[in-house]
Amino acid sequence: xxxxxxxxxxxxxxxxxxxxxxxxxxxxxxxxxxxxxxxxxxxxxxxxxxxxxxxxxxxxxxxxxxxxxxxxxxxxxxxxxxxxxxxxxxxxxxxxxxxxxxxxxxxxxxxxxxxx
Amino acid sequence: xxxxxxxxxxxxxxxxxxxxxxxxxxxxxxxxxxxxxxxxxxxxxxxxxxxxxxxxxxxxxxxxxxxxxxxxxxxxxxxxxxxxxxxxxxxxxxxxxxxxxxxxxxxxxxxxxx
Numbered sequence: 001x002x003x004x005x006x007x008x009x010x011x012x013x014x015x016x017x018x019x020x021x022x023x024x025x026x027x028x029x030x031x032x033x034x035x036x037x038x039x040x041x042x043x044x045x046x047x048x049x050x051x052x053x054x055x056x057x058x059x060x061x062x063x064x065x066x067x068x069x070x071x072x073x074x075x076x077x078x079x080x081x082x083x084x085x086x087x088x089x090x091x092x093x094x095x096x097x098x099x100x101x102x103x104x105x106x107x108x109x110x111x112x113x114x115x116x
Numbered sequence: 117x118x119x120x121x122x123x124x125x126x127x128x129x130x131x132x133x134x135x136x137x138x139x140x141x142x143x144x145x146x147x148x149x150x151x152x153x154x155x156x157x158x159x160x161x162x163x164x165x166x167x168x169x170x171x172x173x174x175x176x177x178x179x180x181x182x183x184x185x186x187x188x189x190x191x192x193x194x195x196x197x198x199x200x201x202x203x204x205x206x207x208x209x210x211x212x213x214x215x216x217x218x219x220x221x222x223x224x225x226x227x228x229x230x
Contacts, residue, residue, distance in 0.1 A: 009156075034218055036221075041204075041224065041226070042223055042224065043120075043122075043206055043208075043221035043222050043223045043224050044159075044206065044208075044219075044221040045221070046218045046219070046220070049218055090158065090159070103161065103164065103174075104219065106158045106159040107158055108156060108157060108158040109158050
């Protein structure tokens with residue numbers, strides 16, 4: 001079964017500093033990987049995904065993520081954090097050999113707090 | 117605008133009552149999903165449907181029921197059998213058969229049992 005670990009409950013970063021949100025995954029085969037962001041009392045918004053190809057994926061709002069197969073990681077990064085980036089971030093994975101139902105396994109989420 | 121509409125946004129229910137959460141999408145997506153979100157637990161899949169008139173149980177289906185009579189609609193009923201129904205409920209959709217496709221989420225419905 002596929003699973004995701006987001007080891008840090010909360011990430012605090014000063015505005016303007018680099019932001020990293022960590023994610024490691026477990027699948028039986030090759031993964032499809034996703035990052036979503038959630039603002040309070042809102043639904044999840046898609047940020048980016050890794051399917052195949054270049055290990056560095058660029059997404060919305062200046063975010064990027066690097067797929068590392070040997071470390072089974074897909075960390076989310078932003079070079080310079082904004083106060084408006086404060087939100088809950090979810091990593092998700094599914095196995096390419098899954099059922100074709102696009103069923104994702106989500107991590108528990110990381111709360112990001114950007115300090116002005 | 118294309119998207120997913122969930123209603124109501126907030127709902128209060130007395131113990132022992134059934135309640136139905138609405139989810140409508142105009143994205144022409146084949147697949148639809150219901151997730152439950154609790155603090156510190158991430159998202160857990162309740163039910164999903166890949167096509168009209170078909171649906172499957174997710175990881176926490178007990179105490180819930182769904183129907184998929186129309187492509188656009190996937191309502192979720194929280195029954196009195198659900199022991200701890202207070203939560204934030206999220207509906208999502210995706211392109212059918214699209215293994216690489218991301219999910220599109222509604223704005224959520226917060227259910228509180230009094």
